[in-house]
Amino acid sequence: MVGRTTVDLSPFPGGQQDDETESTGRGNKQLNFEYLLRSFNLLSSHWCKLKQGPPAVVEVDIMVRSMGPISEVDMIEISDKLKGLRSHKVLLINHCVLLQTYSMDCYFRQSWVDRRLAFQGNKETLALSISMLARIWKPDTYFYNGKQSYLHTITTPNKFVRLYQDGRVLYSSRLTIKAGCPMNLEDFPMDIQRCPLKFGIGYTVGDVVYRWNKARQVAIAEDMKLSQFDLIATPSANQTDQLKSGEYSMLLVSFHLQRHMGNFLIQVYGPCVLLVVLSWVSFWLNREATADRISLGITTVLTMTFLGLEARTDLPKVSYPTALDFFVFLSFGFIFATIIQFAVVHYFTKYGSGECYFTYDVSSESSSEDEAWRDCRRQERRRTAGSFINYNDKINDEYINGLVSLRLACQSTD
Numbered sequence: 001m002v003g004r005t006t007v008d009l010s011p012f013p014g015g016q017q018d019d020e021t022e023s024t025g026r027g028n029k030q031l032n033f034e035y036l037l038r039s040f041n042l043l044s045s046h047w048c049k050l051k052q053g054p055p056a057v058v059e060v061d062i063m064v065r066s067m068g069p070i071s072e073v074d075m076i077e078i079s080d081k082l083k084g085l086r087s088h089k090v091l092l093i094n095h096c097v098l099l100q101t102y103s104m105d106c107y108f109r110q111s112w113v114d115r116r117l118a119f120q121g122n123k124e125t126l127a128l129s130i131s132m133l134a135r136i137w138k139p140d141t142y143f144y145n146g147k148q149s150y151l152h153t154i155t156t157p158n159k160f161v162r163l164y165q166d167g168r169v170l171y172s173s174r175l176t177i178k179a180g181c182p183m184n185l186e187d188f189p190m191d192i193q194r195c196p197l198k199f200g201i202g203y204t205v206g207d208v209v210y211r212w213n214k215a216r217q218v219a220i221a222e223d224m225k226l227s228q229f230d231l232i233a234t235p236s237a238n239q240t241d242q243l244k245s246g247e248y249s250m251l252l253v254s255f256h257l258q259r260h261m262g263n264f265l266i267q268v269y270g271p272c273v274l275l276v277v278l279s280w281v282s283f284w285l286n287r288e289a290t291a292d293r294i295s296l297g298i299t300t301v302l303t304m305t306f307l308g309l310e311a312r313t314d315l316p317k318v319s320y321p322t323a324l325d326f327f328v329f330l331s332f333g334f335i336f337a338t339i340i341q342f343a344v345v346h347y348f349t350k351y352g353s354g355e356c357y358f359t360y361d362v363s364s365e366s367s368s369e370d371e372a373w374r375d376c377r378r379q380e381r382r383r384t385a386g387s388f389i390n391y392n393d394k395i396n397d398e399y400i401n402g403l404v405s406l407r408l409a410c411q412s413t414d
Helices: 019-025 033-039 130-135 262-284 290-311 323-350 367-384 387-413
Strands: 056-083 090-113 125-128 159-164 168-180 192-200 208-212 218-220 229-233 236-243 246-259
Touching: 056 192, 056 246, 090 246, 125 130, 130 159, 168 192, 208 236, 208 246, 262 290, 262 323, 290 323
Parallel strands: 056 208, 056 218
Antiparallel strands: 056 090, 090 168, 125 159, 159 168, 192 246, 229 246, 236 246
16 A cells, blocks of 8 residues: 655745745745655656556546537548568558548546555645656547547647645646547438547556546537537447457447538528429410420429539438438429420320421422421411411401302392
8 A cells, every 4th residue: 555645835845945035935836846746756757657456447528619520521631651572661652531520629638546646735736747747657548430639739738637635636638539420311411410439548447447527527618609510419428348358448428410401491492492483484384485495494404403413512422312312303303394294285285286297308309298398387377376367267257258148139139
Protein backbone atom coordinates (compact mmCIF):
# COMPACT_ATOMS: atom_id res chain seq x y z
CA MET A 1 0.00 0.00 0.00
CA VAL A 2 1.34 3.40 -0.98
CA GLY A 3 1.27 6.01 1.76
CA ARG A 4 0.38 9.63 1.33
CA THR A 5 3.09 12.20 0.78
CA THR A 6 2.90 15.27 2.97
CA VAL A 7 3.55 18.37 0.90
CA ASP A 8 4.07 21.90 2.19
CA LEU A 9 1.98 24.00 -0.20
CA SER A 10 2.92 27.39 1.23
CA PRO A 11 4.30 29.85 -1.32
CA PHE A 12 7.85 29.31 -0.06
CA PRO A 13 8.86 25.84 1.21
CA GLY A 14 10.39 25.91 4.66
CA GLY A 15 8.86 29.28 5.48
CA GLN A 16 12.02 31.19 4.51
CA GLN A 17 11.96 34.23 2.25
CA ASP A 18 14.07 37.33 1.84
CA ASP A 19 13.11 40.95 1.35
CA GLU A 20 13.44 40.74 -2.42
CA THR A 21 10.98 37.89 -2.73
CA GLU A 22 8.60 39.20 -0.09
CA SER A 23 7.30 42.00 -2.32
CA THR A 24 6.61 39.60 -5.20
CA GLY A 25 5.51 36.57 -3.21
CA ARG A 26 3.19 38.13 -0.61
CA GLY A 27 -0.41 37.15 -1.30
CA ASN A 28 0.64 35.12 -4.32
CA LYS A 29 -1.11 31.75 -4.26
CA GLN A 30 0.46 30.60 -7.52
CA LEU A 31 2.77 27.76 -6.48
CA ASN A 32 5.60 26.15 -8.32
CA PHE A 33 3.96 22.73 -8.26
CA GLU A 34 6.57 21.21 -10.52
CA TYR A 35 9.25 22.09 -7.93
CA LEU A 36 7.13 20.70 -5.10
CA LEU A 37 6.38 17.45 -6.90
CA ARG A 38 10.03 16.94 -7.76
CA SER A 39 11.18 17.83 -4.24
CA PHE A 40 8.93 15.30 -2.53
CA ASN A 41 9.41 12.63 -5.21
CA LEU A 42 5.70 12.66 -6.01
CA LEU A 43 6.38 11.87 -9.67
CA SER A 44 8.89 9.07 -9.82
CA SER A 45 10.02 7.89 -13.22
CA HIS A 46 8.53 4.41 -12.76
CA TRP A 47 5.07 5.86 -12.09
CA CYS A 48 4.47 6.40 -15.79
CA LYS A 49 3.74 2.66 -15.93
CA LEU A 50 0.46 1.01 -14.98
CA LYS A 51 0.57 -0.13 -11.36
CA GLN A 52 -0.01 -3.72 -10.37
CA GLY A 53 -3.18 -4.78 -8.57
CA PRO A 54 -6.90 -4.37 -9.29
CA PRO A 55 -7.88 -3.00 -12.70
CA ALA A 56 -7.87 0.77 -12.98
CA VAL A 57 -11.34 2.23 -13.50
CA VAL A 58 -11.37 5.10 -16.00
CA GLU A 59 -14.48 7.28 -15.92
CA VAL A 60 -15.21 9.20 -19.12
CA ASP A 61 -17.52 12.05 -20.05
CA ILE A 62 -17.78 14.17 -23.20
CA MET A 63 -18.81 17.79 -23.62
CA VAL A 64 -19.82 18.43 -27.24
CA ARG A 65 -19.31 22.06 -28.24
CA SER A 66 -20.25 21.82 -31.93
CA MET A 67 -21.01 19.26 -34.62
CA GLY A 68 -20.60 19.33 -38.37
CA PRO A 69 -20.18 18.92 -41.17
CA ILE A 70 -22.17 15.71 -41.48
CA SER A 71 -21.45 14.39 -44.96
CA GLU A 72 -23.02 11.54 -46.91
CA VAL A 73 -20.07 11.67 -49.32
CA ASP A 74 -16.71 12.70 -47.84
CA MET A 75 -13.47 12.50 -49.80
CA ILE A 76 -10.69 11.46 -47.43
CA GLU A 77 -7.09 11.15 -48.54
CA ILE A 78 -5.28 8.13 -47.15
CA SER A 79 -1.54 7.51 -47.39
CA ASP A 80 -0.15 4.00 -47.64
CA LYS A 81 3.50 3.05 -47.35
CA LEU A 82 4.66 0.35 -49.75
CA LYS A 83 8.16 -1.09 -49.81
CA GLY A 84 9.61 -2.14 -53.15
CA LEU A 85 10.87 -5.70 -53.49
CA ARG A 86 14.09 -4.78 -55.31
CA SER A 87 14.92 -1.24 -54.31
CA HIS A 88 13.80 -1.64 -50.68
CA LYS A 89 12.62 1.94 -50.77
CA VAL A 90 9.52 3.12 -48.97
CA LEU A 91 6.94 4.56 -51.35
CA LEU A 92 4.20 6.88 -50.12
CA ILE A 93 1.03 6.43 -52.16
CA ASN A 94 -1.92 8.76 -51.68
CA HIS A 95 -5.39 7.68 -52.64
CA CYS A 96 -8.86 8.99 -51.86
CA VAL A 97 -11.72 7.08 -50.30
CA LEU A 98 -15.40 8.05 -50.22
CA LEU A 99 -16.77 7.75 -46.70
CA GLN A 100 -19.85 8.81 -44.76
CA THR A 101 -18.53 10.85 -41.85
CA TYR A 102 -19.41 13.37 -39.18
CA SER A 103 -17.24 15.78 -37.20
CA MET A 104 -17.52 17.27 -33.74
CA ASP A 105 -15.54 19.56 -31.47
CA CYS A 106 -15.59 18.32 -27.88
CA TYR A 107 -13.92 18.24 -24.49
CA PHE A 108 -12.88 14.65 -23.80
CA ARG A 109 -12.45 14.08 -20.06
CA GLN A 110 -10.97 11.01 -18.37
CA SER A 111 -10.67 10.42 -14.64
CA TRP A 112 -8.99 7.62 -12.68
CA VAL A 113 -7.43 7.00 -9.27
CA ASP A 114 -3.70 6.41 -8.86
CA ARG A 115 -2.88 6.04 -5.14
CA ARG A 116 0.79 6.64 -5.85
CA LEU A 117 -0.08 10.31 -6.51
CA ALA A 118 -2.02 10.86 -3.25
CA PHE A 119 -0.82 13.76 -1.09
CA GLN A 120 -1.77 15.88 1.94
CA GLY A 121 -1.70 19.63 2.17
CA ASN A 122 -3.73 22.81 2.38
CA LYS A 123 -4.80 22.50 -1.28
CA GLU A 124 -7.45 20.05 -2.43
CA THR A 125 -6.27 19.98 -6.05
CA LEU A 126 -3.06 20.56 -7.94
CA ALA A 127 -3.07 21.87 -11.52
CA LEU A 128 -0.17 20.12 -13.21
CA SER A 129 1.74 21.40 -16.18
CA ILE A 130 1.09 19.59 -19.46
CA SER A 131 4.82 18.87 -19.66
CA MET A 132 4.39 16.49 -16.71
CA LEU A 133 1.87 14.29 -18.53
CA ALA A 134 4.68 12.11 -19.80
CA ARG A 135 5.73 11.33 -16.20
CA ILE A 136 2.42 9.87 -15.03
CA TRP A 137 0.42 6.93 -16.29
CA LYS A 138 -2.57 7.78 -18.48
CA PRO A 139 -4.86 5.58 -20.60
CA ASP A 140 -3.94 5.27 -24.28
CA THR A 141 -7.48 5.85 -25.49
CA TYR A 142 -8.15 5.53 -29.20
CA PHE A 143 -11.30 5.79 -31.35
CA TYR A 144 -12.31 2.67 -33.25
CA ASN A 145 -14.24 4.47 -36.01
CA GLY A 146 -12.12 7.64 -36.02
CA LYS A 147 -10.86 8.88 -39.40
CA GLN A 148 -9.04 12.19 -39.05
CA SER A 149 -9.06 13.36 -35.42
CA TYR A 150 -6.64 15.82 -33.89
CA LEU A 151 -5.84 17.74 -30.71
CA HIS A 152 -6.11 21.54 -30.75
CA THR A 153 -2.68 23.07 -30.29
CA ILE A 154 -3.25 26.84 -30.72
CA THR A 155 -1.79 28.68 -28.89
CA THR A 156 -0.71 25.75 -26.73
CA PRO A 157 -1.91 22.13 -26.58
CA ASN A 158 -5.49 22.31 -25.28
CA LYS A 159 -5.28 19.87 -22.39
CA PHE A 160 -4.83 20.00 -18.65
CA VAL A 161 -4.35 17.67 -15.68
CA ARG A 162 -5.68 18.09 -12.16
CA LEU A 163 -4.51 16.02 -9.23
CA TYR A 164 -6.68 15.49 -6.12
CA GLN A 165 -5.52 14.58 -2.60
CA ASP A 166 -6.90 11.04 -2.83
CA GLY A 167 -4.83 10.38 -5.95
CA ARG A 168 -7.60 10.98 -8.47
CA VAL A 169 -6.38 12.36 -11.79
CA LEU A 170 -8.59 14.41 -14.11
CA TYR A 171 -7.25 14.56 -17.65
CA SER A 172 -9.14 16.77 -20.11
CA SER A 173 -8.33 17.58 -23.73
CA ARG A 174 -10.07 19.45 -26.53
CA LEU A 175 -10.43 17.29 -29.65
CA THR A 176 -11.92 17.55 -33.10
CA ILE A 177 -13.10 14.07 -34.02
CA LYS A 178 -14.04 12.96 -37.52
CA ALA A 179 -15.61 9.53 -37.31
CA GLY A 180 -17.31 7.16 -39.71
CA CYS A 181 -21.10 7.07 -39.76
CA PRO A 182 -22.71 4.28 -41.84
CA MET A 183 -25.96 5.77 -43.14
CA ASN A 184 -29.16 4.13 -44.32
CA LEU A 185 -30.68 6.46 -46.93
CA GLU A 186 -33.87 4.55 -47.75
CA ASP A 187 -36.01 7.24 -46.05
CA PHE A 188 -33.94 10.18 -47.36
CA PRO A 189 -34.64 13.08 -46.82
CA MET A 190 -37.02 12.08 -43.99
CA ASP A 191 -34.40 9.87 -42.37
CA ILE A 192 -32.91 9.62 -38.89
CA GLN A 193 -29.22 8.73 -38.84
CA ARG A 194 -27.44 7.08 -35.92
CA CYS A 195 -23.77 8.06 -35.88
CA PRO A 196 -21.73 6.04 -33.37
CA LEU A 197 -18.54 6.94 -31.53
CA LYS A 198 -16.70 3.95 -30.12
CA PHE A 199 -13.47 4.18 -28.16
CA GLY A 200 -11.41 1.90 -25.99
CA ILE A 201 -7.90 1.02 -24.87
CA GLY A 202 -5.19 -1.50 -25.60
CA TYR A 203 -5.30 -2.99 -22.08
CA THR A 204 -7.56 -5.92 -21.24
CA VAL A 205 -10.29 -5.76 -18.60
CA GLY A 206 -7.81 -7.24 -16.11
CA ASP A 207 -5.84 -3.99 -16.29
CA VAL A 208 -8.22 -1.17 -17.26
CA VAL A 209 -12.02 -0.89 -17.24
CA TYR A 210 -13.90 1.97 -18.89
CA ARG A 211 -17.07 3.43 -17.39
CA TRP A 212 -19.23 6.43 -18.13
CA ASN A 213 -19.27 9.13 -15.48
CA LYS A 214 -22.48 8.71 -13.48
CA ALA A 215 -23.00 12.44 -12.96
CA ARG A 216 -22.56 13.37 -16.62
CA GLN A 217 -22.00 11.18 -19.65
CA VAL A 218 -22.53 13.15 -22.87
CA ALA A 219 -23.33 16.85 -22.49
CA ILE A 220 -24.35 19.13 -25.36
CA ALA A 221 -23.60 22.85 -25.44
CA GLU A 222 -26.76 24.92 -25.18
CA ASP A 223 -25.82 27.16 -28.11
CA MET A 224 -25.00 24.29 -30.48
CA LYS A 225 -27.01 24.34 -33.72
CA LEU A 226 -26.83 22.17 -36.81
CA SER A 227 -27.71 23.48 -40.26
CA GLN A 228 -29.14 20.25 -41.71
CA PHE A 229 -29.93 18.07 -38.69
CA ASP A 230 -31.49 18.08 -35.23
CA LEU A 231 -29.73 16.15 -32.47
CA ILE A 232 -32.62 14.30 -30.83
CA ALA A 233 -30.84 11.76 -28.57
CA THR A 234 -27.40 10.63 -27.37
CA PRO A 235 -27.72 7.14 -25.85
CA SER A 236 -24.53 5.69 -24.36
CA ALA A 237 -23.52 2.24 -23.19
CA ASN A 238 -20.64 0.20 -21.78
CA GLN A 239 -19.40 -2.61 -23.95
CA THR A 240 -16.93 -5.48 -23.76
CA ASP A 241 -15.43 -7.04 -26.88
CA GLN A 242 -14.07 -10.57 -26.84
CA LEU A 243 -10.99 -10.98 -29.01
CA LYS A 244 -8.37 -13.69 -29.32
CA SER A 245 -6.00 -11.75 -27.07
CA GLY A 246 -8.64 -11.28 -24.35
CA GLU A 247 -11.55 -9.09 -23.31
CA TYR A 248 -11.37 -5.35 -23.87
CA SER A 249 -13.51 -2.71 -22.22
CA MET A 250 -14.85 0.10 -24.38
CA LEU A 251 -17.53 2.78 -24.42
CA LEU A 252 -20.10 3.57 -27.08
CA VAL A 253 -22.23 6.66 -27.69
CA SER A 254 -24.64 7.14 -30.57
CA PHE A 255 -25.73 10.53 -31.89
CA HIS A 256 -29.27 10.36 -33.33
CA LEU A 257 -29.66 13.01 -36.03
CA GLN A 258 -32.95 13.92 -37.70
CA ARG A 259 -32.63 15.64 -41.08
CA HIS A 260 -34.26 19.00 -41.82
CA MET A 261 -36.83 19.03 -44.66
CA GLY A 262 -36.85 22.76 -45.48
CA ASN A 263 -34.05 22.70 -48.03
CA PHE A 264 -35.59 19.81 -49.98
CA LEU A 265 -39.07 21.35 -49.92
CA ILE A 266 -37.67 24.43 -51.63
CA GLN A 267 -35.30 22.77 -54.10
CA VAL A 268 -37.03 19.50 -55.02
CA TYR A 269 -40.56 18.92 -53.74
CA GLY A 270 -41.93 22.37 -54.58
CA PRO A 271 -40.56 22.52 -58.16
CA CYS A 272 -41.74 18.95 -58.86
CA VAL A 273 -45.31 19.77 -57.81
CA LEU A 274 -45.31 22.95 -59.92
CA LEU A 275 -44.03 21.06 -62.97
CA VAL A 276 -46.80 18.47 -62.66
CA VAL A 277 -49.43 21.22 -62.45
CA LEU A 278 -47.81 22.99 -65.41
CA SER A 279 -48.06 19.85 -67.52
CA TRP A 280 -51.84 19.83 -66.92
CA VAL A 281 -52.13 23.13 -68.83
CA SER A 282 -52.04 21.10 -72.05
CA PHE A 283 -55.51 19.74 -71.17
CA TRP A 284 -56.98 23.20 -71.84
CA LEU A 285 -55.18 23.74 -75.14
CA ASN A 286 -56.95 23.19 -78.46
CA ARG A 287 -56.70 19.65 -79.76
CA GLU A 288 -55.34 20.97 -83.02
CA ALA A 289 -52.48 22.84 -81.26
CA THR A 290 -50.24 19.81 -81.62
CA ALA A 291 -46.92 21.65 -81.53
CA ASP A 292 -47.82 23.61 -78.39
CA ARG A 293 -48.96 20.57 -76.45
CA ILE A 294 -45.98 18.45 -77.46
CA SER A 295 -43.43 21.18 -76.71
CA LEU A 296 -44.99 21.80 -73.28
CA GLY A 297 -44.90 18.10 -72.43
CA ILE A 298 -41.32 17.56 -73.59
CA THR A 299 -40.11 20.66 -71.72
CA THR A 300 -41.63 19.53 -68.42
CA VAL A 301 -40.23 16.01 -68.88
CA LEU A 302 -36.71 17.30 -69.45
CA THR A 303 -36.95 19.69 -66.49
CA MET A 304 -38.15 16.90 -64.23
CA THR A 305 -35.25 14.72 -65.37
CA PHE A 306 -32.80 17.49 -64.47
CA LEU A 307 -34.34 17.91 -61.01
CA GLY A 308 -34.14 14.18 -60.36
CA LEU A 309 -30.46 14.03 -61.27
CA GLU A 310 -29.64 17.21 -59.34
CA ALA A 311 -31.28 15.85 -56.17
CA ARG A 312 -28.82 12.92 -56.11
CA THR A 313 -25.69 15.00 -56.66
CA ASP A 314 -24.71 15.05 -52.96
CA LEU A 315 -25.69 11.44 -52.31
CA PRO A 316 -23.56 8.31 -52.67
CA LYS A 317 -24.38 5.93 -55.50
CA VAL A 318 -26.40 3.50 -53.40
CA SER A 319 -27.98 0.42 -54.94
CA TYR A 320 -31.45 1.08 -53.54
CA PRO A 321 -33.96 3.87 -54.27
CA THR A 322 -34.59 6.55 -51.66
CA ALA A 323 -37.90 8.17 -50.71
CA LEU A 324 -36.91 11.19 -52.78
CA ASP A 325 -36.34 8.95 -55.81
CA PHE A 326 -39.86 7.54 -55.48
CA PHE A 327 -41.36 11.03 -55.36
CA VAL A 328 -39.40 12.23 -58.41
CA PHE A 329 -40.32 9.07 -60.32
CA LEU A 330 -44.01 9.52 -59.46
CA SER A 331 -43.92 13.15 -60.61
CA PHE A 332 -42.19 12.07 -63.81
CA GLY A 333 -44.94 9.51 -64.37
CA PHE A 334 -47.68 12.15 -64.06
CA ILE A 335 -45.94 14.39 -66.60
CA PHE A 336 -45.32 11.52 -69.00
CA ALA A 337 -48.99 10.52 -68.71
CA THR A 338 -50.08 13.93 -70.04
CA ILE A 339 -48.15 13.30 -73.26
CA ILE A 340 -49.65 9.82 -73.61
CA GLN A 341 -53.12 11.26 -72.99
CA PHE A 342 -52.70 13.79 -75.79
CA ALA A 343 -51.48 11.11 -78.21
CA VAL A 344 -54.45 8.85 -77.42
CA VAL A 345 -57.01 11.65 -77.71
CA HIS A 346 -55.46 12.92 -80.93
CA TYR A 347 -55.56 9.46 -82.50
CA PHE A 348 -59.10 8.43 -81.56
CA THR A 349 -60.70 11.80 -82.37
CA LYS A 350 -59.23 11.74 -85.89
CA TYR A 351 -59.81 8.06 -86.58
CA GLY A 352 -62.97 7.64 -88.70
CA SER A 353 -63.49 11.38 -89.17
CA GLY A 354 -62.55 11.33 -92.85
CA GLU A 355 -59.08 12.80 -92.29
CA CYS A 356 -56.18 11.59 -94.37
CA TYR A 357 -53.61 9.36 -92.56
CA PHE A 358 -51.32 8.34 -95.39
CA THR A 359 -47.98 9.91 -96.22
CA TYR A 360 -47.47 11.68 -99.51
CA ASP A 361 -44.50 10.60 -101.59
CA VAL A 362 -43.01 13.71 -103.22
CA SER A 363 -41.09 11.68 -105.79
CA SER A 364 -44.26 9.98 -107.05
CA GLU A 365 -45.24 10.92 -110.59
CA SER A 366 -48.70 9.34 -110.51
CA SER A 367 -51.36 11.89 -111.36
CA SER A 368 -53.99 9.93 -109.46
CA GLU A 369 -51.96 10.12 -106.23
CA ASP A 370 -51.40 13.85 -106.75
CA GLU A 371 -55.11 14.37 -107.19
CA ALA A 372 -55.89 12.31 -104.11
CA TRP A 373 -53.38 14.34 -102.10
CA ARG A 374 -54.90 17.62 -103.25
CA ASP A 375 -58.40 16.38 -102.38
CA CYS A 376 -57.20 15.37 -98.93
CA ARG A 377 -55.60 18.76 -98.34
CA ARG A 378 -58.77 20.55 -99.46
CA GLN A 379 -60.79 18.46 -97.02
CA GLU A 380 -58.43 19.34 -94.16
CA ARG A 381 -58.49 23.04 -94.97
CA ARG A 382 -62.26 22.93 -95.15
CA ARG A 383 -62.47 21.09 -91.81
CA THR A 384 -60.02 23.35 -89.97
CA ALA A 385 -61.97 26.40 -91.05
CA GLY A 386 -64.49 25.28 -88.46
CA SER A 387 -67.73 27.04 -87.93
CA PHE A 388 -66.95 29.80 -90.45
CA ILE A 389 -67.06 27.38 -93.39
CA ASN A 390 -70.14 25.67 -91.99
CA TYR A 391 -71.83 29.05 -91.76
CA ASN A 392 -70.97 29.85 -95.39
CA ASP A 393 -72.23 26.45 -96.52
CA LYS A 394 -75.50 27.07 -94.73
CA ILE A 395 -75.92 30.45 -96.44
CA ASN A 396 -75.13 28.94 -99.84
CA ASP A 397 -77.64 26.16 -99.32
CA GLU A 398 -80.35 28.61 -98.33
CA TYR A 399 -79.55 30.81 -101.34
CA ILE A 400 -79.74 27.86 -103.75
CA ASN A 401 -82.96 26.61 -102.20
CA GLY A 402 -84.43 30.10 -102.55
CA LEU A 403 -83.53 30.26 -106.22
CA VAL A 404 -85.04 26.85 -106.87
CA SER A 405 -88.26 27.80 -105.09
CA LEU A 406 -88.49 31.07 -107.06
CA ARG A 407 -87.99 29.26 -110.36
CA LEU A 408 -90.68 26.73 -109.56
CA ALA A 409 -93.08 29.53 -108.61
CA CYS A 410 -92.45 31.29 -111.92
CA GLN A 411 -93.06 28.10 -113.88
CA SER A 412 -96.35 27.47 -112.12
CA THR A 413 -97.49 31.03 -112.87
CA ASP A 414 -96.78 30.55 -116.54
